[in-house]
Structures are given as C-alpha cells and as structure tokens.
Amino acid sequence: MSLLFHQSFTRVRAPLMVDRYQNKKRDWPSAERVVFSGVNIQPAGSPPQSDEDTIDRQTTVTGWELQTPEGMDLDLLETDRVEHDGMTLEVDGKVGRWPDPFGPGVHHVEARLKEID
Numbered sequence: 001m002s003l004l005f006h007q008s009f010t011r012v013r014a015p016l017m018v019d020r021y022q023n024k025k026r027d028w029p030s031a032e033r034v035v036f037s038g039v040n041i042q043p044a045g046s047p048p049q050s051d052e053d054t055i056d057r058q059t060t061v062t063g064w065e066l067q068t069p070e071g072m073d074l075d076l077l078e079t080d081r082v083e084h085d086g087m088t089l090e091v092d093g094k095v096g097r098w099p100d101p102f103g104p105g106v107h108h109v110e111a112r113l114k115e116i117d
Contacts, residue, residue, distance in 0.1 A: 014028045039068050089114060
C-alpha cells in the first residue's frame, strides 16, 4: 500500500424526505454511514484554500481534496457528507471519476470537500 493512501472516512448519505410544506430535503438524523479506507484526504491547495464571510457572523469555509488510489472506485455522490478526523465535510460539486486509459473502468476518483465552521 502506498504511503499516500492510508486514511479512512465515513460516508454519510441521508435519504430525501418531504417536510410539512412539501419541500424535499435531506433527513440527516436518519443518514446511513459507511466506512471507506485506503484514501488520501488533504487540505486543498498550498496553503489550504479558505473563504471567510464576516457580514452576519464569522464563517470560514476550508477546502479539502479526497483521492483514491489507482483502480479504486468509490460510492460517493455530490449530495453526501464525509466525516474525517473529527470534521464533517460536504462534497463540493460532482465527484470526478477518471477513466482508465488502458481499459474499462475507473482509474481513480477525486472529490472536492468543504468544511464550514
């Protein structure tokens, strides 16, 4: 195993529910949790990318990058959350599945994550 791909995370996937106003939203208290290991999760960029919003209250958004090793696909959707190292991160955009240039299947997966404090 590579020295880069030694981390684990918990994928949190919440079902859709309809509230009393007929709005669809995620039911996070009823979310399914599945542990994945053998991935790399690091701060995005160098230094880590972050945005701060100080209009109403102090909010810091920090970017993270998740990557799988060669040959590993990952059941992760843009509507999921990731629990890692005491943080709850949101998937930021579509999950990138890079095709294998030498055959069928996925070469590796990359996902942007964001932590909102």
